[in-house]
Amino acid sequence: MIKLNNLKNILKVSSILLILLQLSCVQDKKRENIIVASAGKIDSLDPAQANTLRTLQILSALGDTLYKIDKDGNLSPILAKDLPKVSKDGLLIDIPLRENISFHDGTSFNAKAMRFSLNRFMSIGTLNYLLNEKIEDIQVKDEFLLRIKLKKPSSSIKSLLTSVNLTPVSPNSYSNYTDKFNNKSFIGTGPYFLESFSPNQQTIKPFIKYWGKKPLNNGIDFINYSNSSSLFGAIKTKEIDVLISNSIDDMQRLTLNNMVNNDKLNSGEGNPIEIGYITFKSNTLPLINKAIREALSYTIDRELIARQVSFGTRKPLRSIVPPHLRNKKFSPWSKYNPNLARTLLKKEGFCNTNILTIPLTFRSNVPADKLLALTWRDQIKKDLSDCLIITLNGVESTTVYKQLSEGAFEAVILDWTGAYPDPEAYLTPLLSCTKIDNNNCLEGEAVFSGSFWGDSKVQELLEKSEELEGEKRLETLTKAEQLAANASSYLPVWLVKPKAWSLKDISQPEFSSNGLIILKNLKRD
Amino acid sequence: MLWIISTLVFILLRIAPGDPVDAILGTRANEFARASLRIKLGLDKPLINQYLEYLNHLIHGNLGVSLNTQEPVKVIISKALPASIELAIFAILIASLVGYLIGFLGAVKPEGRIDFLGRIFGIGTYALPPFWAAMLIQIIFAVLLGWLPIGGRLPPGMSPPPSITGFLIIDSILNKNLEMIFSSFKHLMLPSFTLGILLSGIFSRSLRLNLEEILKKDYIEAAKSRGLNDSRILIKHALPNTLLPILTITGLTVSSLIGGALLIEITFSWPGIALGLQEAINQRDYPVVQGIVVIISSIVVMISVGIDIAIAYIDPRVSY
Numbered sequence: 001m002i003k004l005n006n007l008k009n010i011l012k013v014s015s016i017l018l019i020l021l022q023l024s025c026v027q028d029k030k031r032e033n034i035i036v037a038s039a040g041k042i043d044s045l046d047p048a049q050a051n052t053l054r055t056l057q058i059l060s061a062l063g064d065t066l067y068k069i070d071k072d073g074n075l076s077p078i079l080a081k082d083l084p085k086v087s088k089d090g091l092l093i094d095i096p097l098r099e100n101i102s103f104h105d106g107t108s109f110n111a112k113a114m115r116f117s118l119n120r121f122m123s124i125g126t127l128n129y130l131l132n133e134k135i136e137d138i139q140v141k142d143e144f145l146l147r148i149k150l151k152k153p154s155s156s157i158k159s160l161l162t163s164v165n166l167t168p169v170s171p172n173s174y175s176n177y178t179d180k181f182n183n184k185s186f187i188g189t190g191p192y193f194l195e196s197f198s199p200n201q202q203t204i205k206p207f208i209k210y211w212g213k214k215p216l217n218n219g220i221d222f223i224n225y226s227n228s229s230s231l232f233g234a235i236k237t238k239e240i241d242v243l244i245s246n247s248i249d250d251m252q253r254l255t256l257n258n259m260v261n262n263d264k265l266n267s268g269e270g271n272p273i274e275i276g277y278i279t280f281k282s283n284t285l286p287l288i289n290k291a292i293r294e295a296l297s298y299t300i301d302r303e304l305i306a307r308q309v310s311f312g313t314r315k316p317l318r319s320i321v322p323p324h325l326r327n328k329k330f331s332p333w334s335k336y337n338p339n340l341a342r343t344l345l346k347k348e349g350f351c352n353t354n355i356l357t358i359p360l361t362f363r364s365n366v367p368a369d370k371l372l373a374l375t376w377r378d379q380i381k382k383d384l385s386d387c388l389i390i391t392l393n394g395v396e397s398t399t400v401y402k403q404l405s406e407g408a409f410e411a412v413i414l415d416w417t418g419a420y421p422d423p424e425a426y427l428t429p430l431l432s433c434t435k436i437d438n439n440n441c442l443e444g445e446a447v448f449s450g451s452f453w454g455d456s457k458v459q460e461l462l463e464k465s466e467e468l469e470g471e472k473r474l475e476t477l478t479k480a481e482q483l484a485a486n487a488s489s490y491l492p493v494w495l496v497k498p499k500a501w502s503l504k505d506i507s508q509p510e511f512s513s514n515g516l517i518i519l520k521n522l523k524r525d
Numbered sequence: 526m527l528w529i530i531s532t533l534v535f536i537l538l539r540i541a542p543g544d545p546v547d548a549i550l551g552t553r554a555n556e557f558a559r560a561s562l563r564i565k566l567g568l569d570k571p572l573i574n575q576y577l578e579y580l581n582h583l584i585h586g587n588l589g590v591s592l593n594t595q596e597p598v599k600v601i602i603s604k605a606l607p608a609s610i611e612l613a614i615f616a617i618l619i620a621s622l623v624g625y626l627i628g629f630l631g632a633v634k635p636e637g638r639i640d641f642l643g644r645i646f647g648i649g650t651y652a653l654p655p656f657w658a659a660m661l662i663q664i665i666f667a668v669l670l671g672w673l674p675i676g677g678r679l680p681p682g683m684s685p686p687p688s689i690t691g692f693l694i695i696d697s698i699l700n701k702n703l704e705m706i707f708s709s710f711k712h713l714m715l716p717s718f719t720l721g722i723l724l725s726g727i728f729s730r731s732l733r734l735n736l737e738e739i740l741k742k743d744y745i746e747a748a749k750s751r752g753l754n755d756s757r758i759l760i761k762h763a764l765p766n767t768l769l770p771i772l773t774i775t776g777l778t779v780s781s782l783i784g785g786a787l788l789i790e791i792t793f794s795w796p797g798i799a800l801g802l803q804e805a806i807n808q809r810d811y812p813v814v815q816g817i818v819v820i821i822s823s824i825v826v827m828i829s830v831g832i833d834i835a836i837a838y839i840d841p842r843v844s845y
Contacts, residue, residue: 035681041796041804043594126550129558183594196684200677200796203684221682225675225794229660233668233675240681398543398807 033203033219034506034522037231037240039247041199041224044183047117047165048125053246053417053498053515056164058222060512061204061519062104063167063188064212066095066114067158069421069513073325075158078212079109079168079189081144084161090153090467091136095161097144101211103170104186104193111140117168118148120178127165130419134160153467159422162514191215191520200224204519215520216507228252235265241506242522245499249367254311256501266502270511271324274417274496275317275426276372278360281410282489283440283452286356291344293488296358296411297334298341299380299388306494309371314494320430321423321481322495327471330478332485333492338383351387361412364394369413372493404450412450415496421513423477424465431458431484439487446489453489530822531583534815535576545592545809566592583819589812591805598816601801606820607691608678609797612720612789613782615713619721621775624728631729632736633759643729650726655719659792662719673715676794680708716793720786724778731774735767742766769840776832780825 038054047063050056067084070076075083081096101109115138122131134157137149150157160166173187186194192204192215205219223240225231232252235243236259245253260267280287280296287293302316317323318331334340342351350356360377362369377390395403400412418425433444433454441447441454461480465473484490500509500517507523545566546559563569567578582589588598627647631640650658667675678693679685685693686700694713697705739745740763748758787799794800798817805813837843 031682033682037681043591043596126562132558181595183596198685201679201681201684203682223677223681225677226791226800227794229663230676230792230794233663234681236668237671237675239675396543398548398809402543402547 031241031524033221034217034242034524035221035223035240036242036244036517036519036522037223037225037234038244039224039226039228039231042197042202042222043199044181045186045194045197045202046177046181046183047167047169047186047188048121048128049181049183050165051126054222054224054244056514057244057516057519058202058204059164059167059186059188060514060516061190061192061220062186062194063164063169063190065164065167066097066161068162069159071513073327073421073513075162079114080161084158091150093148093150093157094141095146095148097146098211099144101189102209103168103173103189104207105170105173107170107172109168109189110143111146112143113171114146114168115140116171116174118166120169120174121166124179124181125165127419130160130163131166155466155469155473156422156424156428159420159425163420164514164516165419192220195219206520213520216523217520220519220522232256235501235503238503241524242500242502242509242517244517245501250310250313250371253313253499257313260501264504266504266506266508267499268502268509268511268517269497269499270515270517271421271513272315272322272495272497273421273515274415274498275320275322275492276314276368276413276415276494276496277317277320278491278493279404279409279412279414279450280489280491281407281450281452282487284407286358287410289348290487291348292356294334295341295344295348295388297488297491298337298344299384300376300491300493301336301379302493303336304379305372305375308375309368310494314368314496317492317495319481320484320490320492321426321477322418325421325423325426326474326478330481332482333488334485342384342387345384345387355387355389357389357391359391359393359410361393361395361400361409363397363400363413365397370394372413405448407450407452409450413493414450417515421515423474423481424462427477427480427484428462430490431455431480432462433459451489453484453487455483455487458483526826527819527822528580531580531815531819532576534818535579535811538809538811538814539572541809543809545811548808548810549593579815588816588819591810591813593805593808593810593813598812601813602798602816602820603691605796605798605801606783608693608795609786609790609799610783611692611694611713612717612786612795612797613779615717616720616724616782616786617775617779619718620724620728620778623722624725625732625771626729627725628729628732629736629764631733632740635737640733643733647726647730647733650723651730653723655723655786656788656792658723659716659719659789662715663792666715674712676712676716676792678709678712678796679705680712683708716789716795719793720782720789727774727778728771732767732771735770736763739763739766769836772835772839773832776828776835780828783821783824783828 040052040054042055047059050059064079066078066080067075068078077083079098081098085094097111097114103109118138122128134150134154135148136151139147141147167188170187174182184197191207191210191212193207195203195205202222203219206215225234228247228249231243231248234240256265259265280293282288282293306312306314306316318333323329345351345356360373362373373392377392380388380390429445430449431446433441433446435443436454436456439453439455441452444454446452446454458480461476465476468476498511498515502509505525510518510521512518546562550558550562590597591601627643631643634640663675666673674680686696686702686705689696689699693709694706697709745758745763748762787803790797790800802814802817
């Protein structure tokens with residue numbers, strides 16, 4: 001009897017505790033701020049150091065860029081008053097700046113502030129080589145007129161000026177940070193100011209004196225969870241208002257998309273900016289043989305892979321430039337055709353008794369890579385088991401990046417997101433090569449990308465495109481891409497669209513051309 | 526011991542593939558940018574010089590600065606360690622309560638129903654993969670039932686109280702913030718419960734086995750023959766003698782948990798030292814990895830010495 005009473009007491013106490021906890025977690029009052037969640041913490045808010053999507057996302061709300069790429073793919077001024085004026089020799093770019101704009105610390109934005117920010121980035125920025133290779137000097141011609149002197153003509157510099165990394169910072173607040181990073185604060189000109197910062201949570205509030213369109217919400221809390229399941233659970237339980245798609249597993253993306261279809265969530269997606277591809281090391285046997293690379297490019301069924309691996313959330317891709325960055329449709333890589341692959345391999349002396357083995361490396365910490373590798377291997381096993389075998393090798397991504405330029409991988413699955421929305425931001429990092437010996441790249445970006453494939457004609461076209469504008473420039477870049485497709489040293493697989501899901505009482509997320517959510521447009525009903 | 530560990534960490538990090546410069550700049554940076562950063566971070570110096578400099582700093586209590594954020598490693602550790610200690614303490618409390626209770630009841634009536642279920646529980650929790658158990662508990666209690674939060678230390682949007690001790694619950698109490706006390710406690714429940722339950726299996730098994738063995742000893746038989754009642758024998762004679770192995774196991778578990786329970790911290794997005802260590806390893810942030818390992822090792826050594834002293838104090842047979 002005594003034992004039974006004890007049990008009853010324990011149950012009573014537990015129930016009271018549970019009720020108390022439940023009461024404390026009831027969140028029936030409307031949140032003031034909109035809670036946006038993604039994976040990965042933020043260690044630094046310095047635009048000179050920002051290199052993750054999450055950091056760029058928050059910086060895009062705290063700062064403004066000189067220009068943006070609009071929906072039609074044209075350059076459109078933001079902090080600049082007008083489009084840049086380029087001198088006849090292409091070496092001087094004049095940028096008129098907007099007046100009456102103030103930083104969050106109350107100081108004025110002008111050409112000196114812009115020069116300070118660009119020089120600071122060129123001095124300490126982790127991606128400063130992007131500018132240092134192009135810019136000779138930055139001059140203040142007038143209080144609101146900036147002049148950029150180039151080392152050589154560069155049409156891509158204008159797209160580069162849309163980069164969030166180049167958002168201006170207040171010279172007054174950053175005077176002690178000219179040669180070091182300012183990790184925990186940010187003083188820019190954007191629609192929001194930073195209210196609080198910790199690596200796991202950042203709060204931004206509308207900047208009352210903002211010169212442009214005011215935010216439609218009362219502020220944003222950025223939070224991070226370390227894994228996809230937690231992020232998925234958090235939006236399902238309404239702990240968060242908006243979920244950004246980076247690091248969400250494909251299976252959970254599918255479930256979220258189903259919730260959108262069932263009218264339980266809103267969703268928005270931006271232009272695809274991330275490509276998934278396979279690099280073939282093209283300077284050693286067996287893949288130095290172009291016919292074998294070509295054969296491999298016929299073996300991949302992108303539709304099947306997109307369906308099996310990503311449940312259709314990633315789109316098949318047969319170019320290395322995302323299609324929306326061109327004015328016309330262009331898919332230079334060949335379609336799935338195992339018969340043609342067999343013919344080519346037979347011609348090279350493979351099949352029947354002589355089976356070609358290709359080791360394929362995937363990043364073991366990227367689930368989609370592993371699934372892609374497994375699917376492709378099994379597809380080849382089904383189609384061409386008498387000619388070709390793919391062996392798999394999982395390596396952690398940091399090691400892959402380190403060993404890529406050392407030529408450690410015959411074939412490796414990678415992805416790439418251009419630093420700015422321009423074909424050049426995809427072609428140059430994969431194809432550019434400054435020292436070429438018989439299609440073997442000895443120095444240049446193609447070494448860092450692990451293909452070691454270089455072509456003087458491609459290099460010539462890439463350099464020529466820097467001197468051209470508009471359609472002619474795009475045509476030149478298209479020719480370069482066609483040559484790359486003919487060489488088959490890369491195998492584009494899929495295209496990933498940035499996506500975000502929001503609760504029903506939050507407006508549909510909208511994206512800018514660089515794949516970031518326009519936070520000031522988020523609104524709670 | 527600490528010297529060996531710090532040296533080993535230094536060497537292993539340099540042997541491991543991957544480069545902090547790559548992690549910071551990405552793979553596309555040109556050679557000039559790489560070389561500049563290498564000089565800035567001091568990675569251009571010969572390894573022996575880097576090692577001697579590292580040891581010199583270590584002796585003077587300087588753990589260096591993060592290669593990635595330029596923040597002092599001490600500050601990074603002082604932010605993350607309290608979260609892990611908080612989690613460890615609550616997990617050990619739950620593990621001790623559940624584990625030792627089950628183990629005790631099982632040993633009192635061997636082969637009984639409680640003993641049988643307790644053994645299954647012990648084997649089950651020991652055999653469960655922690656990440657799987659954590660995800661399952663998260664799905665049930667956070668997603669399906671919605672009783673407890675998914676992860677983190679505080680609800681989204683809630684700013685932490687001004688840091689006094691770094692321990693969120695204590696700081697909330699010191700700041701007299703009732704909402705914060707409830708919230709931080711609620712966020713601690715799932716990860717500590719998961720970790721506690723997973724550990725309780727080892728605790729219950731160890732107590733049961735030790736107690737069972739001690740109950741077969743001659744002095745227990747002697748006590749019985751003197752007519753002492755069962756509960757007195759159990760509490761006064763048997764239980765104190767199981768204290769030594771239990772103390773050792775509990776102490777070692779605590780010290781291993783201070784180093785963080787990586788899978789639990791990842792699953793519940795708990796910003797502890799293990800999560801920090803994992804991120805630092807991914808970024809090849811040498812000073813942070815070295816600093817965390819040295820601090821964790823020091824704590825483990827201190828706890829081990831503490832246990833030895835406690836054993837010597839409790840057990841008159843042990844002398845140093």
